[in-house]
Amino acid sequence: MFAVKRALKLNKKEATLMAKNAGFRRVVFNLGLSLRTQMYGEGQFTDSKVINEIKKVLTNHVKKQPECAWMNQLSSRVYQNALIDLKKAFARYREGKAGHPKFASRRDGQSFAVDSSNGKVLLKAGNTIKIPTLGTFRLEEPLECGFVSQTFTISKEGNRWFVSFCVDAQRRPQKQPESSVGIDVGVKSFATLSKGQVFNAPKPLKQAKTKLARLQCKASRQVKGSQNQRKTYNSISRLHARIACIRKDFLHKLTTSTAKTFKLIKIEDLNVSGMLANHKLAGAIADLGFYEFKRQLEYKCQMYGASLVLVERWFPSSKICSNCGHKQEMPLSIRTYDCPGCGVSIDRDLNASLNILNWEPSA
Numbered sequence: 001m002f003a004v005k006r007a008l009k010l011n012k013k014e015a016t017l018m019a020k021n022a023g024f025r026r027v028v029f030n031l032g033l034s035l036r037t038q039m040y041g042e043g044q045f046t047d048s049k050v051i052n053e054i055k056k057v058l059t060n061h062v063k064k065q066p067e068c069a070w071m072n073q074l075s076s077r078v079y080q081n082a083l084i085d086l087k088k089a090f091a092r093y094r095e096g097k098a099g100h101p102k103f104a105s106r107r108d109g110q111s112f113a114v115d116s117s118n119g120k121v122l123l124k125a126g127n128t129i130k131i132p133t134l135g136t137f138r139l140e141e142p143l144e145c146g147f148v149s150q151t152f153t154i155s156k157e158g159n160r161w162f163v164s165f166c167v168d169a170q171r172r173p174q175k176q177p178e179s180s181v182g183i184d185v186g187v188k189s190f191a192t193l194s195k196g197q198v199f200n201a202p203k204p205l206k207q208a209k210t211k212l213a214r215l216q217c218k219a220s221r222q223v224k225g226s227q228n229q230r231k232t233y234n235s236i237s238r239l240h241a242r243i244a245c246i247r248k249d250f251l252h253k254l255t256t257s258t259a260k261t262f263k264l265i266k267i268e269d270l271n272v273s274g275m276l277a278n279h280k281l282a283g284a285i286a287d288l289g290f291y292e293f294k295r296q297l298e299y300k301c302q303m304y305g306a307s308l309v310l311v312e313r314w315f316p317s318s319k320i321c322s323n324c325g326h327k328q329e330m331p332l333s334i335r336t337y338d339c340p341g342c343g344v345s346i347d348r349d350l351n352a353s354l355n356i357l358n359w360e361p362s363a
């Protein structure tokens, strides 16, 4: 079994629908939780029995209240799934795997689940997805083949909505032509492969960023709250969206080709928060989307049957000579590794990627 997750490309109306459903889920979950807590002391009710009672209260009383009429316009599967979540939360609590279920708050993030009550549905390959009881929506990245699934979780991360679902089958693994690769993710070039290929962040990205800096500077000089400043802010937000788009496209191409080419992929599990503390690196790393790179690589490796190995955070990949094992300090400004031990002279990032490739977990 594996999970598929895709970003949705929603218009305003669709995004509002998702937010309403997430609100519905929260209201039902919290109502159920308060009812369940009240019944907790009363004898030996099983969870299923309690949930059934809660359903009766919701259907026969709550949903009939005029102020709750909006609930009837939304998918009843949202409310069914909210109660399934509640039941699971109590089961985990009783097994000692989690604390007592807490009331859901908007701040914890917005999400909800729907399912098809008639069993599994077939999802067609392509740029859209038909989600049971919600409708058909556009995807940022296509489904590359048909899938069969039943339950769909919709969640909001940052400003984007995602759909995820489980697929109950084995992947048909891709036959990767090459055995293994180490990848060094850096600031100067985004990715350096131990085979020697270098992937630089796309040029339009750099141009867009220069323009962004210029606009931000312009906005700061304009009269606060003026028509002109608003116009500049609009251009800034459009440019942000464009940058995100270029970057995502670049990362998707890179991660897809890597997962399809290599059976074993090793990357450093970068300590991003540690690096973000270093101001010089912060912009570059956050910017280039190391998180997103890792996230895409994780699910694509699963999808294409490749293995992903995360190299331990503190492994000094740039300080070791990949040829003889000599170790020396390597300030960021030094772009070539010149080894006094064996005399090798090699590009800094390529050297690091070879060390990443050769890394083995300590037993």
Ligand SMILES: [Zn+2]
Pocket (backbone or CB within 6 Å): 321, 322, 323, 324, 325, 326, 339, 340, 341, 342, 343, 344
């Ligand atoms: Zn050496």
